[in-house]
Every structure is written in structure tokens, then in C-alpha cells.
Amino acid sequence: MIKRIVMNPRRDATGADISIVWFRQDLRLADNPALNAASERGIVIPAFIWSPDSEGDWPPGGASKWWLHHSLEELSKRLEKLGAKLILRGGNPLDELKSLVRETGAKAVFWNRRYEPFAIEQEKDVAKYFQGAGIESESFNSHLLFEPWEIENKSGKPFRVFTPFWKTCLAAAQRIQKPVPQPAKIVSPKEWPPSLSLSDLKLSPQRDWANGFARVWEPGEAGAGKNLKRFLRDSISGYEDSRNRPDQMGTSRLSPHLHFGEISPRQIWDAARQHKSASAKKFLAEIGWREFSHHLLFHFPETPTRPLSAQFEKFAWQKNAAWLKAWRRGRTGYPIVDAGMRELWATGWMHNRVRMVAASFLVKDLLQPWQEGARWFWDTLVDADLANNTLGWQWVAGCGADAAPFFRIFNPVLQGEKFDPDADYTRSWIPEIAALPDKWIHQPWNAPKDVLSKAGVELGRNYPEPVVSHAIAREVALERYARIKDS
């Protein structure tokens, strides 16, 4: 194909080609193929466009915005060290890219692909426009190990079950590309186009509720690297067991870094596969679940709001605003559930084991639609990711791909006793019952009166009575499930 030459009077005086790198969920310099493509070509204009109105029904929530603010700050600093600058814009992505091309005389636009339905449409529009305008545009995969259309079962359909999906991925593992190093230098234009300042994007919370976040998290590429290093050094060998322990630092805590692309799955794959243990395989399988969720969202774009299993459309939920509120606030009266919900609120994250317990409780004990839970997580998680969040909630509700059977109902008392045996986790998030002995801390309503009063616990006053009885709620849930089962 012959490239059309576009004369532009404002071309950079050096004559070198100018390319825009449209940063999105790839806020890193290493293993960033779009950035590398641009820097190999010549002058690079790195740009981020804040466009919450172009995110379908899923504009980033408060916690995500907090993270994004700090991640952009870090990316800016890293680019500045290379003599470059991150151009910030707000508005419709295509309009802003058009302006940037016009202002800079850029000849090419590069980006790394996303897989949410609205993001795919956005990219199609951008590619189509620039093709028509004679500007080169190219997108790359850096967000997944494989493209969703590359992995299929023998009849050419997407997998709906994780194990065969992941087996197929592992069999194709030699196709996973090695991470590419970050460009040694980035050539800058003589003059930078206008940029908003970070504070103009208004990503930081008005009220200062995110203090707890900063104590736990270090957004950005450096923080991602530290977490990976710490995990590989301290935790991967015991991961099989410790991953289920919210009272321990047993997980990688890479989820928000992965969501914002501060680290790529290829980098994680490359680093972790050196470890040959069963635990390392388990960890890589978690990267596999992330991969699976993205492939599913690509193939089934309705699933953020609609159950993959159609019969669940008829499930008789029992909407109850008070119960939903109690769950959100961490006031259900079930300590392990409340601890998780408070950890989420305070830090923007919840341990995965506790996510399963808390989610199961909302869906199966409180009979609230899983979409309500997904929406709350979306607003409060720093790692809120449409693919992962959707799969997680549909898995818990039993209505998605490779879902837990509906009748698999977590008992919050047993889960607490099993996975937070010393109750360190529960006590740290629910100080009002911290003085209860281990025997009763996961079920304070069963504690003898004198034990409660000795611990300074007055149920219904400083800690709630259970919002529902688990034993009864379980029966009700099973009965409602039976009603839709064979339809």
C-alpha cells in the first residue's frame, strides 16, 4: 500500500516523523509496544485523554480515579526523566486525537488495545477516521497474553470453562512474546502541544477520604515492580496456601497495577514462570483467570449487566435497600463479611477470599442482585476492571462461565474460622469486637452474655445483630434457585 503523503505546514522542523502515543490502560514505559513503535519512528508525543463519558455505563469510580491521578503523575515523571512530556487532554478521544494531530503535524497514532465493548467501538472509530485522513494508525496487544480471538475450542467457539481454556493457553505458551524493554530515549518535538494540568482532570477526591489508600498503595510502574519483586521473593513459594489468608501478605496485590497497565501480564508471566513450583503454577493460573475474563467479555459483551446463563434472568431477587446499605457499610453483623467491606472502603481493595465470602453473602444470603454488588465494587475498588469484576460476580452468583454452582453457599462463620483463624484480619477491621475471644469472634451472636459484656460488646448497639440468619437465608436461597433450575 502506498502511504499518502500529507503536507502539513506545521511539521516539525527537524523533518522527523511525529507520532502520537495514545496512553489508555497501559500507563507504563516498559513492554509498551505502542510507545516503542512510535519511538522507533521518530518524535513521540505521549498523550492521555480523560474521557469518562466515552466509557459506556462504566465511567471510573472514585477509587479508580484516585489511582489514575497518581498513576498519571508517575507516568509524567518517568517521561520527564527521558526528556518527554505527557500531554493531558479531556473530552472525546477521537476529537482530541484529531486536534493533537492537527496541532503537531503528527503522521501516526499508536495505542495498545482494550477489550471492553465501548473501548472497542472507540478504537474502531479512531482507526477508521485516521485511515480516511491518511494518517497512519496502529494498535497493539499489550494487555493480554493472547488475543481473545486466538483461543478457541475444537468447534471454533470461545471456552466457557476455565480449565480447558487455560490448558489451551498453556499449550500455546511459546507464542507469548517476551516483554520488550522500554525505549532508551524518546525524541521530543521542538514545541509541545497544549496540555491540561493533572489537577484540571479533577480525579482527586474533593473530600480527603483516600488517606488510607496512600498508606497501602504506590500507584505507578515503580510500585508495580516493587509488588512483583516482593511477591516473587517472599510469597510465591507458599502461595497455594497463603493466597487464601486475608491475615497474611500472601497475594501479589498486583490487580490495580494490572488494570491500569503499570505492569503487563507478559512481564508477570516472564518473571513468574522461572519458578517451577506448584504454587507458581497456581499463581500463573490466576493470571489465567484474568485472561479468561477478558476473553469472555470480548465474546459476550452483554455480561456486565446480564447473566450469561439466561435462566438467571428470572431469578426472584428480593431487593432491600436497608440490607444493601448494611452490606456496603460493613454492618451485616457477620464479622468476616463486615471486615472485608470495611477493608474495601478504607483501602480500595479486598482480599480475594473475602471478596468471595462477601459477594456470596450479598447474593445468596441477602438475595440482592449480583449487579448491585458489581456496581458497588466498581465504585470502590482501585482495581475495578470490567472484565474481572463481571466474571467474579457472575461466578459467585452461579450464572456465568465456569460458575460456582448456585447451591455452593459460603458459611461466613466457617469461612472466617478457616481462613482467619487467629482473627487478626477481622479484629483489625472491626475494633468494636476485637476483645472477643477467638472462639466467638466470628459468631458474636452465639457468645454467652458474660463473654460479650466482658469484651465490651453490646449487640445491636456497638456492633449489629446479624442482618439475617444464615441457616434460614440459605434455605430460602436454595428454594428460589430450585424455581429457576429447570427452566
Next chain:
DNA sequence: TGAAATGTTGGGGCG
């Protein structure tokens, strides 16, 4: 990446 109900087994107390 469950839990509860139900079934089975085997040791020990006891007549």
C-alpha cells in the same frame, strides 16, 4: 475457589 445431610465404619463401653 462449600456446606449440610446422610451414610458407613470401627473402636470402646457394657450387659
Next chain:
DNA sequence: ACGCCCCAACATTTC
């Protein structure tokens, strides 16, 4: 010594 019962421990089935 033997059979019976109880029940804990474990296994299987069911939801």
C-alpha cells in the same frame, strides 16, 4: 467372648 449400642470420624451424596 459376644453382640449390641453409641458415636466420633470419615466418606459420600445432595443441595
